[in-house]
Amino acid sequence: MLQINALRLEINTTNGLYGAFFPFESGLNIIRANNTSGKSTVFQSIIYALGFEELIGGKNEKTMQSVLKDAVLDGVHQYNVLQSAVLLEISNGEKLATIRRSVINENRKPQLVDVIDGPMLTNPEGNYEMRQMYIHDSGAATDSQYGFHVFLEEFIGWKVPDVLDNSGNKTKLYLPLIAPSFIVEQKSGWSSLFATMPFYRVKNAEERVIEFLLNLDVFQNEQTKISLNIKKQTVIARWQSLYQEFIRVGERCSGELAGMTESPAIINNLSEVYFRILRNEKYYLVDELLADLQNEYDELTKQTEITVGDNIGKNQFRLTQLNENLIRHSYMLEKLENESYIEKDQLKQYIIQKKNIEEDLVNNKAARKMLNLGATVESPLSDNKCPTCHQEVNGTLLPAEVDQVPMDVEKNIDFLTAQLKMLGIFVNGERKKVIEKERRINDLRNHIQLLRQQIRNLKKDLTSDERLPSEELIERKINIKKLIIVYEALVENTEALKNRLKILSNEWERLKGVESNLGGDFFTKQDDEKIQFLETRFITLLTHFNYQSKDKNAIRISRDKYMPIIEVGLPNGRLKSYDLRFDSSGSDHIRAM
Numbered sequence: 001m002l003q004i005n006a007l008r009l010e011i012n013t014t015n016g017l018y019g020a021f022f023p024f025e026s027g028l029n030i031i032r033a034n035n036t037s038g039k040s041t042v043f044q045s046i047i048y049a050l051g052f053e054e055l056i057g058g059k060n061e062k063t064m065q066s067v068l069k070d071a072v073l074d075g076v077h078q079y080n081v082l083q084s085a086v087l088l089e090i091s092n093g094e095k096l097a098t099i100r101r102s103v104i105n106e107n108r109k110p111q112l113v114d115v116i117d118g119p120m121l122t123n124p125e126g127n128y129e130m131r132q133m134y135i136h137d138s139g140a141a142t143d144s145q146y147g148f149h150v151f152l153e154e155f156i157g158w159k160v161p162d163v164l165d166n167s168g169n170k171t172k173l174y175l176p177l178i179a180p181s182f183i184v185e186q187k188s189g190w191s192s193l194f195a196t197m198p199f200y201r202v203k204n205a206e207e208r209v210i211e212f213l214l215n216l217d218v219f220q221n222e223q224t225k226i227s228l229n230i231k232k233q234t235v236i237a238r239w240q241s242l243y244q245e246f247i248r249v250g251e252r253c254s255g256e257l258a259g260m261t262e263s264p265a266i267i268n269n270l271s272e273v274y275f276r277i278l279r280n281e282k283y284y285l286v287d288e289l290l291a292d293l294q295n296e297y298d299e300l301t302k303q304t305e306i307t308v309g310d311n312i313g314k315n316q317f318r319l320t321q322l323n324e325n326l327i328r329h330s331y332m333l334e335k336l337e338n339e340s341y342i343e344k345d346q347l348k349q350y351i352i353q354k355k356n357i358e359e360d361l362v363n364n365k366a367a368r369k370m371l372n373l374g375a376t377v378e379s380p381l382s383d384n385k386c387p388t389c390h391q392e393v394n395g396t397l398l399p400a401e402v403d404q405v406p407m408d409v410e411k412n413i414d415f416l417t418a419q420l421k422m423l424g425i426f427v428n429g430e431r432k433k434v435i436e437k438e439r440r441i442n443d444l445r446n447h448i449q450l451l452r453q454q455i456r457n458l459k460k461d462l463t464s465d466e467r468l469p470s471e472e473l474i475e476r477k478i479n480i481k482k483l484i485i486v487y488e489a490l491v492e493n494t495e496a497l498k499n500r501l502k503i504l505s506n507e508w509e510r511l512k513g514v515e516s517n518l519g520g521d522f523f524t525k526q527d528d529e530k531i532q533f534l535e536t537r538f539i540t541l542l543t544h545f546n547y548q549s550k551d552k553n554a555i556r557i558s559r560d561k562y563m564p565i566i567e568v569g570l571p572n573g574r575l576k577s578y579d580l581r582f583d584s585s586g587s588d589h590i591r592a593m
Contacts, residue, residue: 001092001093001157003026003092004088005023006023006122007021007045007088008087009041009084011067013079015072015079020042041065047185052176067081081104084103086101087120091119097116098115098121098128099113100113111136113133113134115151131151135147149175160174161173163202164229166201167201168203171200171201173209177209180193180194190590193206206562210562214530214562215530217524224514232511235507235511236264238504255286256275256278256439257275258273266508273498277487286491286494287491290487301477340434343434347427350423350427357419360412367409368413371409453475542592547591549583550566
């Protein structure tokens, strides 16, 4: 609980100290006075001391009355304010504390709050400890040592929960969001139940506040969702990081990853995740390629024992083959580069089209909004007139006698939306084709470079001493041995990555199962009883307060927003509901609040 025991205002002016002291008793306290007597100053000072001045429409000293920050009027004389502060004594039924917060002080910012452990206003003779805290800054609601609202939360005896923000991340249900449930600000606070709630990017803040105050079980479901969402985000981040590791491992040996996407998925069989390697215009699995390379290496080991002279025939035949391969691969490279150029240009055109359609869609939606409001949206083309020269034009290839009705704005929007979706698919598909084509081009360039090196070595062998061993065979043997080592490392690294992938896949499957079991927001029996009690009590109080705008039998508490609604039956038997305040008189609206 939070009970206010006393309030003191201290205002130092050019004419000395001014101020006021207001003691409060347990129960209902009424402050009655003429206009400009300070009632608003008392109210705003209490709010300011608790750090809830956002309910008034701002933060810090700018929300306070001029008497606390500008000038004090004493009779006919006016004196400038030099320094001012608000002191508020509060109780939680067991402990007492006094809050002191400066309004104007050249040595202190208004974010600094003194918390005195004792009733300094009602018992000023006591010797009390004092702690300094801060407010309206990062950490004020989470810093257990210096955060003022952390202290206030503990003092009241609450454990304010975590909720979701508008981005789906965890955040706190801050005390200033709950404060409008208990405090009605007099200027704009009567317009609706949460009219003065500050904006803290909390998703569905009003519902979360009411669920917290009623201690609904559905609120616990929301907490479970928050925890689940955090865990899912963690798995997604780890999965994406692992995916990039797979890609980097594959790039080191021109391997193409298959069976794994960048987004988490349930993988039942790890053998579905593998690398494939393009070599000699053929795709190989790594194990198959290793077997071929090992056979080639063994064959070369036998051949390197033979001299250049013994291999002249084979070398000439191999040189011919390599030259033919070089010509063929050079032709393929040129062809792929031309295709890549065309595909990149096509991608550019798709992106431009997509941008144009997005602009058209925005314009059509704006036109629809104006039409719905009753405006007249005129377009020269709709009258078959050129917007430049104003001559008659025919915008169709159909014969003139065919009566053609152009699409209206709504159909345009539907058509453009479908076009935008289709172009989005085209852009993504074309982008993947471009990336794949670039990878193949790079592989071909590397292969052509290798072919040229082998041709140079063979030509060197054919012109060297016939008694020497073949340098070309030796170099090929060394290169193949290097490839064997690279692909063996790929196998080893892939197995390690797959083990991590299996753990993440299992965790993702478990989280999806938990998410499925939650099945959305739902009320337990206890939740229904609490909301039913709130509804019954609310209608009873409306009766006591003489509410007359609507039949009380039609009043309900919404199960979506937890707000008072009017529920009426339509001729077709369906029920329609709307906010109670929209069909209540001004005085009845105040009674309902």
